[in-house]
Amino acid sequence: PNKPTAQVDRSERKPASENGPDEDTEPSKPVPVVAKWIWHDGKGSMKSELRKTFSLKTVPKTVMVLATCDNAFSMKVNGTAVAASRDWQIPVRFNIASQLIKGDNKIEVAGEMFGGSAGFICQLILLENGTQRVVTTDKSWEVRKPGGAWQAALEVHPYGNGPWGRVFDGKAVTSGAFGLASPPVRAALMQNDFLMRSLGRPHRDQVVTTRPSELTTLQAIDLANDEILTNYLTGGARRIMGQGKSSGELIDWLYLYALSRVPTAGERAVLTEVVGDGKTPIAIEDLLWIVFMQPEFQIVR
Structure with missing residues (x-):
């Protein structure tokens, strides 16, 4: 397990004097989820390929990703596999700052549904020098069925609607990231x-x-x-x-x-x-x- 039953704080605390002005590890205040559930048109394939390119003038110290997919997905950032999940009810959360570069960056997702509703949702929070930038899944993403032509993503539902509800709120979250798991709890x-x-x-x-x-x-x-x-x-x-x-x-x-x-x-x-x-x-x-x-x-x- 990586979450203790006991109510203890395992995080490292530093005196305020040791914290530099650009030390960003978490959002200073909760960031509302504005991402949309996206997919292809839903016909002919239970798998979907999704991608998004965004540009950075500088690489932030922290870029937190919160994502899930009904039912499973794997993600690459600039060609490097960074995360995977096969349980949409347990969102994954991880930092991809080390995979990003100055200039254009590409996120690629392979999603799969096993039956019922299908959708992928993701929100990136970029933190640098006290400022926040959000990149979310919406119709600006490109999607396709495997081997098909790329097209604008279909916005299936806004966050909070559809069969998934507010899956990011009050749910267990796993790192989901390769090599980034939290240390085991005593x-x-x-x-x-x-x-x-x-x-x-x-x-x-x-x-x-x-x-x-x-x-x-x-x-x-x-x-x-x-x-x-x-x-x-x-x-x-x-x-x-x-x-x-x-x-x-x-x-x-x-x-x-x-x-x-x-x-x-x-x-x-x-x-x-x-x-x-x-x-x-x-x-x-x-x-x-x-x-x-x-x-x-x-x-x-």
């Missing part, structure tokens, strides 16, 4: 649950100097079919699928992230057989479970 800041207790987390009023090294029956049951762990694996697999990685890239990324090393030839052969083409959620869940059950993971993490 277990002490999370509410204790059955999985944590079975793995040895003590109650707050206990001091534990040693823990048994042998797997107990309770631990074996929880690690095999516990609902809490299953939900973690399911959610993780869904987010990983949205990154569009190949099976080889997925295995390498997971090992580097979880174990700080690349897999051996033997491990790679087994994991490649498990994950297949990397397009099946169940296979990715199995891959995650295999890695998480390794004693090496328990030691490193």
Whole structure:
């Protein structure tokens, strides 16, 4: 998890004297969402390609993006993949300042709907020297069906209307960004649950100097079919699928992230057989479970 249950502020605070005049990290006041839900004409394809070019005289220190798509999308900025999502009810929020350049910049989005309503919405907030500039999805964007001709985007609904409501208001938000995820939260800041207790987390009023090294029956049951762990694996697999990685890239990324090393030839052969083409959620869940059950993971993490 990257959001603590405990009401604590994890942000770094600096004395006012240390803050320079151009230190912009967040909008000074809430910026209303004025973006529109956009798509192509909606006929003949469940996929849509969207793009927007905008110009910058200087590159701001912070360019925050808030976006979601019914049902899934991936985004590139100047040709670099920056974010992906497969759950429209959990918007993604991230900073793309490092991908921008002076002059023309291009945002490219590949959207997909799995049935029902379709739409993509995005709002960029550019912060520099106390000033704010907003770039939003509207009819100035270009869209097309895969392989089709580019045309002006169709404004499906203004924000707040349609089946999505005010999806950006009061909703859980994930970073969605590649390599920009928030650091994990310490277990002490999370509410204790059955999985944590079975793995040895003590109650707050206990001091534990040693823990048994042998797997107990309770631990074996929880690690095999516990609902809490299953939900973690399911959610993780869904987010990983949205990154569009190949099976080889997925295995390498997971090992580097979880174990700080690349897999051996033997491990790679087994994991490649498990994950297949990397397009099946169940296979990715199995891959995650295999890695998480390794004693090496328990030691490193």
